[in-house]
Amino acid sequence: MQKIIAANWKMYKTRPEAAQTARELAGALASGLPDGRSVVIFPSFTNISEVADVFVANARVAVGGQNVYPEAEGAFTGEVSVAMLKDAGASWVLTGHSERRHVLGEGDGLVARKTAFALAHSLNVMLCIGETLQEREAGKLNDVLLRQVTTAFAGLPADQLEGRFAVAYEPVWAIGTGKVAGPAEVLDAHAVTRAIICDVAGQIGKKIPLLYGGSVKPDNAAALLGLDNVDGLLVGGASLAAQSFIQIVKA
């Protein structure tokens, strides 16, 4: 399976800053991406078109939105539609990111609606899942993964997911904390997630990329990518500077 290396720029960068980072990335990738790798960049809404313009001719670098609202249009102040994302140059969207779940209060039901709506309207979706430290310490890791995956998959067309859907396991306690999950923890969570996905989606579950996210850095990327069931990385802080993101892409 191709490894997807994704950059989540969160609420960082003005338009000139985003364009500058995108140009630096494009320059570093001019000689090509390593075999078997593809890149997705998730800038803030206002920066999507700047970044998409830079990569318009590069089929292996895609751009995505960090959020979407599950209605075609309407009175939803502050939200963004699939059509708006696509018009700006996005082909992917993140759903269920832990900051949306835990800072902005999104529940599993809304995450499921966003996931289904985006897929049904031809955006590719990267669904984020992961447990808090409290949940892990209470022995609830498997329950949380089961709940988050099953609710998001309910009603998804399994036969249309290949190449259009990815799941990112991001333990909340490892995001932006410098605490990367250890190899045993990543192996375990990814094996559990793979089993759940195969259960709910059938054979196609084996072909759905499973990414790891949480304090990924240039010096731990290669080891993480070498683990079973790790089909890519979703990178926050270390994706903001082109140099460190490129090292991760090439790890």
Ligand code: 13P
């Ligand atoms: P950090 O890489 O900064 O820990 O962020 C991970 C993340 O939330 C990516 O979506």
